[in-house]
Amino acid sequence: MFSDGNWAAILLTVKLASIVTLLLLIISTPIAWWLAHTRSRLKSFFEALVALPIVLPPSVLGFYLLLLMGPQGFVGQITQALGIGTLPFTFAGLVVASVFYSLPFVVQPIQLAFENIGENYLEAAATLRASPLDRFFSVAMPLALPGFLTGSVLGFAHTVGEFGVVLMVGGNIPGVSRVVSVQIYDYVEALEYGQAHSLAITMLLFSFVTLLLLYTFNPNRRTR
Amino acid sequence: MSVCADIHARFKLNYAGFALDVDLNLPSQGVTALFGPSGSGKSTLLRCIAGLERAAGSLTVKGEVWQDEKHFLPTHQRPIGYVFQEANLFPHLSVQANLNYGFKRQPHRHDGFSLDEIVDLLGIAHLLDRKPERLSGGEKQRVAIARALAVNPRLLLMDEPLAALDLARKREILPFLEKLHEALEMPVIYVTHAPNEVARLADHLVVLNQGQLQSAGPLNETFSHVELPQQASDAGSAIIEAQITELQPQWHLALASFEGGELWIRDLSFNVGQKVRFQVMARDVSLALTADHSSSIANVLPAVVDQISDGDHPGIAMVRLKIGRNYILSRLTQRSLHSLGLNVGDSVWAQIKSAAIVE
Structure with missing residues (x-):
């Protein structure tokens, strides 16, 4: 059904989305916890910052990331000083860009889940000798599990679906940055509609089934 | 107060529209009821004692400083048991696991009650495998009391444990509380606005009004103060x-x-x-x-x-x-x-x- 090129694109996409989702879970958890519990006036500022990728054209996000990670950029200078070189047009660069791009889709469900737990269970745990870290892992995490699941699925699916940021930051290099969405674009450019179709329908089905599973089994929707 | 004043609490707290300002000695034996109308600050005072609320002031319990100008012992390091108005049982854990949660975190595991004794005392042996969502209100509160005892506290704090229950459930739980009163050697601080709970359970009474101490002392003496609102009525x-x-x-x-x-x-x-x-x-x-x-x-x-x-x-x-x-x-x-x-x-x-x- 798929050519070798198509398989490579699919594997690359899955690899990218998996790594990004994993990183996002690690990064988003403390951010979501802070946003859910802070009384700081900076909360709105950081909420807006995290949500930016939802409304920003991917090309804008990609453009600034490109500048930032490029040879003259702040991040680029650091990576060069560390001897890693520059990140644009590498898989690592693509991962970094995707993390920013999909951040709100992971942070927001986890933040919501943390907020829904409220203080009561955490206070009860404190009176039962659980330290703050202990409370987080023994009470907050298990109770927020639905939020973590939703965040993982959305983060993964959203990363699979990105296009603009990939083109800006990653270019179109086979095995490095040629993910499925870029591959489809290539086929259409070359008027190979048949090939484009087989990948496009796969993406369509994947996205729909993912969302269907999410809405069917999301424990958040169950009444407590 | 007359009996050994082993708990000394002095707290000052200002919220919008509410101020708590108390300085009181509580006995380290028996049940002390914190009594007053809603908004009198009795629950806030209890939360300050537990360290759940951070007020300016000091707290000394049996010679140990839990709070003063420099120190604030966080809640999880205070040897307390706390029963909330809502049972607050962890919904992702079974009754047994809820009890184990505190039991395995207690610092001195050998003294105090065993889990079996606590389960017997509260009559919850048949509920151990259930999830909290499958318990009635009264059962939940009994499990919550058992869970608070399972950490082997040296001071038991109860914040209107019956307030969220209907009359039948209250009747179901009161005998267990009376049993506790007899079985426990640790001091209990019990917040309530119900005179009949005071009458049944308390040995000492602290009456709060608008964040201030109104009166405090042994039950008979303090409960019969004619200034208490309910005493002027036919139910006095x-x-x-x-x-x-x-x-x-x-x-x-x-x-x-x-x-x-x-x-x-x-x-x-x-x-x-x-x-x-x-x-x-x-x-x-x-x-x-x-x-x-x-x-x-x-x-x-x-x-x-x-x-x-x-x-x-x-x-x-x-x-x-x-x-x-x-x-x-x-x-x-x-x-x-x-x-x-x-x-x-x-x-x-x-x-x-x-x-x-x-x-």
């Missing part, structure tokens, strides 16, 4: 702790003796020597200047007028009487008060129509 009453000293099986009566007097009460299969707590309604106490043994009232006790105040109706007066070391209240009309010519310090005879065991 006094609580007396006594011991059964004699039985009259042919009349089904028992003699309850206390410091300063004795009363015949209906015999509810008492044993001689048994400790009882009974309630004398103010409306069941009438006053006379001479001992009148010709009436049907069997219980006539010498008393001294301690306080006189107005009732909840312009025609009603409340009189607090001292009998030995105990106090009772009498509710009579202003006209009777006037015609008897009563003043504070006068000796009178209190005719007590009936006294009932608290339930």
